[in-house]
Structure formats: structure tokens, C-alpha cells
Amino acid sequence: MxxxxxxxxxxxxxxxxxxxxxxxxxxxxxxxxxxxxxxxxxxxxxxxxxxxxxxxxxxxxxxxxxxVPELSPEHRYALCVTETGGGHPAAMQTRLTSASEGTLHLEGTKAFVTLGSAADVLLVVATEGQDAQGRNRLRLVRLDARRPGVMVTELSPTPFIPEVPHAELGLHEVVVAPEEVLPGDGYExxxxxxxxxxxxxxxxxxxxxxxxxxxxxxxxxxxxxxxxxxxxxxxxxxxxxxxxxxxxxxxxxxxxxxxxxxxxxxxxxxxxxxxxxxxxxxxxxxxxxxxxxxxxxxxxxxxxxxxxxxxxx
Incomplete structure (x- = not known):
């Protein structure tokens, strides 16, 4: 102090x-x-x-x-939550699914990502399916922003603090290793x-x-x-x-x-x-x-x- x-x-x-x-x-x-x-x-x-x-x-x-205390100070991060339907858990359509040889795939779109075009690492909220009550089971995935299948499109500047970029994020068959899925419930x-x-x-x-x-x-x-x-x-x-x-x-x-x-x-x-x-x-x-x-x-x-x-x- x-x-x-x-x-x-x-x-x-x-x-x-x-x-x-x-x-x-x-x-x-x-x-x-x-x-x-x-x-x-x-x-x-x-x-x-x-x-x-x-x-x-x-x-x-x-x-x-x-x-996320394990994040290193040497990298720039962006939390990717908001989709076209908003940021509520029920609105999450970006999906994390099993692929071959023990890997996972990430697929979906995020509509508004703060510092998205400046980030080295993306923290992406995705659903891995629904629970017995029909609610999305969300996870947080740590992802290199330069990985194949990641598409970052910078949006027009906002009326205030326009120096801070925002972006739309597209994810198509992005390969994710199991250890890149952070522990714990993505929402809670x-x-x-x-x-x-x-x-x-x-x-x-x-x-x-x-x-x-x-x-x-x-x-x-x-x-x-x-x-x-x-x-x-x-x-x-x-x-x-x-x-x-x-x-x-x-x-x-x-x-x-x-x-x-x-x-x-x-x-x-x-x-x-x-x-x-x-x-x-x-x-x-x-x-x-x-x-x-x-x-x-x-x-x-x-x-x-x-x-x-x-x-x-």
C-alpha cells in the first residue's frame, strides 16, 4: 500500500x-x-x-x-462473452466440442470484444452442451489470438474512448487443447x-x-x-x-x-x-x-x- x-x-x-x-x-x-x-x-x-x-x-x-490470477502480465488479453443475443448464459451459442485425438474444436461468433484487435490471448466463453435443466454449461477457453480459424474484425470506434479498439470475433474449427480450458464453471x-x-x-x-x-x-x-x-x-x-x-x-x-x-x-x-x-x-x-x-x-x-x-x- x-x-x-x-x-x-x-x-x-x-x-x-x-x-x-x-x-x-x-x-x-x-x-x-x-x-x-x-x-x-x-x-x-x-x-x-x-x-x-x-x-x-x-x-x-x-x-x-x-x-484469472494465472494470467501472465506480459500478454494482452480480451474477454470474449457478448454474442448477437447478448451476454446472458442462455445467449451463448459459441460451442466447444470434442474432436479427434483428444483435441477440442471451438466454433462461433462474438459480437463485441473490448481490446479484441489488440489482444495476444483471447478468453472465450463457450458452451459444451446443456445440463439436465436445459441450461448452457459454459467454459472459459484461453486461446492464442493468432491461431488458425480465429478471425478478428475491428469495429468502428465508439463515441467515447475511441482509442480503445473493439472487435468482432469469428471462430471456425479452432483447435483447442484440453489444458486450454480453464477450470471451473465458465459463468459462475x-x-x-x-x-x-x-x-x-x-x-x-x-x-x-x-x-x-x-x-x-x-x-x-x-x-x-x-x-x-x-x-x-x-x-x-x-x-x-x-x-x-x-x-x-x-x-x-x-x-x-x-x-x-x-x-x-x-x-x-x-x-x-x-x-x-x-x-x-x-x-x-x-x-x-x-x-x-x-x-x-x-x-x-x-x-x-x-x-x-x-x-x-
């Missing part, structure tokens, strides 16, 4: 311009060697970014490494907790970026210290169990505090250089993404804790 706080408070708050995803990755990789915890890399990556889009990229990469172990894990790490990167902007723009000490306190809170939540309803409620409250702090910055943005301010106005819509999902997660967590409380009476 102390090393991270010293970094956020004493590192030179003058990020070099990042002109591409490759520039971002070079800097992110350097920071990964300084901090052993993915969430600390998210903070540091946000602090070192010249815009919110590249801060997001560091948060996203760090979230995947936190979700990976997809379901990822929104919580991602929120922790994306907001960590946002707070790192805001602390950098605050320091180089001369924002009041009180504002910087509030951002630092929120960073400590988010770091603790990122290291907690994402499946815990109590953690999910605490995260909901922490995100509310972050948003209120951001909304309260007001005229302080007038002290920020014009290019950074313009990029922020374009990209701040990122904070509204997945609002309905977060609201549903919060309500579900409240219900579970209420049930637990009644059971303990």
Missing part, C-alpha cells in the same frame, strides 16, 4: 503523449514490473495515462489478471464476477488518472486527499471476494462517492489544460456504462443480505 501511495503522491504528474494502443501497452508493461498486484497496476496505469481511454485499458487488463467462476472485478479496477484507474490531473493542475489539497481516500477504499474492495453481497454493496457506495466527487469538481476543470479537458468531456460518458447492471447487482445484494439477516434472527 505504501509504495502505491508514494507513487500517486510523488511520481511526476506529467504523462508523455500516448499515440496508440502500442504506446499504452509499452508504458503499462513497464508499470506491471513495478507493482505485483493487478489493482496497483490499474492505479499506476491510470496515473500514467494522458487520457481516460488509456487509463481504462490499464484497468481492464488488470481486472482480467485479477479474475468468470463471467458473473467480472462486472464487479472490472468496476473495481476501472474506477481504480479513473482515480489514478484524476490524481495525476489534480496534481499537475493545482487542485486544492482537500480534493486530492479525498481522491486518495477513495483510492484506498477501491483498492481494498478490489482485493475482496467479488461474489460477496456485502462487498457488492460497499462497491456500490464507493462508486456513488466517486461519481459525486467527480460531479463536484465543477470549475476546477478550468485549471486543466484545454486538450485534457476536451478529452474528458468526450470520454466521461464511460462512467455511465453498465448503470442498469450495477443497479440490479446492488438490489440483488440488498435482498440477499436482508434474507441472511432474517435467517439469523
Amino acid at each position: 505504501d509504495a502505491l501511495l508514494r507513487f500517486l503522491l510523488t511520481e511526476a504528474p506529467t504523462p508523455l503523449p500516448l499515440g496508440s494502443v502500442e504506446d499504452w501497452w509499452t508504458r503499462h508493461l513497464r508499470l506491471s514490473s513495478r507493482f505485483p498486484l493487478p489493482v496497483d497496476v490499474a492505479f499506476a496505469g491510470g496515473f500514467a495515462a494522458d487520457r481516460l481511454g488509456y487509463a481504462f485499458a490499464s484497468g481492464y487488463h488488470s481486472a482480467l489478471r485479477s479474475l 467462476r468468470y463471467v458473473k464476477p467480472f462486472r464487479t472485478v472490472e468496476d473495481c479496477h476501472i474506477f481504480a484507474a479513473l482515480l489514478g488518472w484524476l490524481l495525476q490531473v489534480a496534481r499537475r493542475s493545482g487542485w486544492p489539497d482537500e480534493v486530492r486527499e479525498e481522491l486518495l481516500a477513495l483510492a484506498v477504499t477501491m483498492r481494498g474492495l478490489a482485493r475482496a471476494d467479488p461474489a460477496s453481497p456485502a462487498v457488492q454493496l460497499a462497491l456500490a457506495g464507493a462508486i456513488d462517492l466517486c461519481r459525486r466527487r467527480v460531479d463536484g469538481l465543477g470549475t476546477l476543470w478550468e485549471q486543466v489544460d484545454a486538450p485534457t479537458r476536451a478529452l474528458w468531456e468526450r470520454d466521461r460518458l464511460l462512467l455511465n456504462v453498465a448503470g442498469k447492471v450495477r443497479a440490479k447487482r446492488r438490489e440483488t445484494a440488498r435482498q440477499k443480505l436482508a434474507q441472511a439477516s432474517r435467517a439469523g434472527e
Whole structure:
């Protein structure tokens, strides 16, 4: 913790311009060697970014490494879930089937993959059939993005953080070794907790970026210290169990505090250089993404804790 706080408070708050995803990755990789915890890399990556889009990229990469701890920091990853019917387990039509000589085949399409065209390794959610209740049995497959049968088509840039590429993924008779299928249920172990894990790490990167902007723009000490306190809170939540309803409620409250702090910055943005301010106005819509999902997660967590409380009476 102390090393991270010293970094956020004493590192030179003058990020070099990042002109591409490759520039971002070079800097992110350097920071990964300084901090052993993915969430600390998210903070540091946000602090070192010249815009919110590249801060997001560091948060996203760090979230995947936190979700799957065996992932090496040296590779770029993309989680491939969403299909034309959405990201719900019932919508998954990408199939993992048995092939000859003990290998498996992966077949299907993913409609929207964040960082898909920049990834070295793809983490693909696929069904291996249905259980007795007719529900998809999902698995997560770790796959080299350059393997034969893998087709990545970059999509048009999004209105905000357009520097972060998104892609459509096609998979045709892609050969998969059994050891490339990660252990555990693909939905319960990976997809379901990822929104919580991602929120922790994306907001960590946002707070790192805001602390950098605050320091180089001369924002009041009180504002910087509030951002630092929120960073400590988010770091603790990122290291907690994402499946815990109590953690999910605490995260909901922490995100509310972050948003209120951001909304309260007001005229302080007038002290920020014009290019950074313009990029922020374009990209701040990122904070509204997945609002309905977060609201549903919060309500579900409240219900579970209420049930637990009644059971303990």
C-alpha cells in the first residue's frame, strides 16, 4: 500500500503523449514490473495515462489478471462473452466440442470484444452442451489470438474512448487443447464476477488518472486527499471476494462517492489544460456504462443480505 501511495503522491504528474494502443501497452508493461498486484497496476496505469481511454485499458487488463490470477502480465488479453443475443448464459451459442485425438474444436461468433484487435490471448466463453435443466454449461477457453480459424474484425470506434479498439470475433474449427480450458464453471467462476472485478479496477484507474490531473493542475489539497481516500477504499474492495453481497454493496457506495466527487469538481476543470479537458468531456460518458447492471447487482445484494439477516434472527 505504501509504495502505491508514494507513487500517486510523488511520481511526476506529467504523462508523455500516448499515440496508440502500442504506446499504452509499452508504458503499462513497464508499470506491471513495478507493482505485483493487478489493482496497483490499474492505479499506476491510470496515473500514467494522458487520457481516460488509456487509463481504462490499464484497468481492464488488470481486472482480467485479477479474475484469472494465472494470467501472465506480459500478454494482452480480451474477454470474449457478448454474442448477437447478448451476454446472458442462455445467449451463448459459441460451442466447444470434442474432436479427434483428444483435441477440442471451438466454433462461433462474438459480437463485441473490448481490446479484441489488440489482444495476444483471447478468453472465450463457450458452451459444451446443456445440463439436465436445459441450461448452457459454459467454459472459459484461453486461446492464442493468432491461431488458425480465429478471425478478428475491428469495429468502428465508439463515441467515447475511441482509442480503445473493439472487435468482432469469428471462430471456425479452432483447435483447442484440453489444458486450454480453464477450470471451473465458465459463468459462475468468470463471467458473473467480472462486472464487479472490472468496476473495481476501472474506477481504480479513473482515480489514478484524476490524481495525476489534480496534481499537475493545482487542485486544492482537500480534493486530492479525498481522491486518495477513495483510492484506498477501491483498492481494498478490489482485493475482496467479488461474489460477496456485502462487498457488492460497499462497491456500490464507493462508486456513488466517486461519481459525486467527480460531479463536484465543477470549475476546477478550468485549471486543466484545454486538450485534457476536451478529452474528458468526450470520454466521461464511460462512467455511465453498465448503470442498469450495477443497479440490479446492488438490489440483488440488498435482498440477499436482508434474507441472511432474517435467517439469523
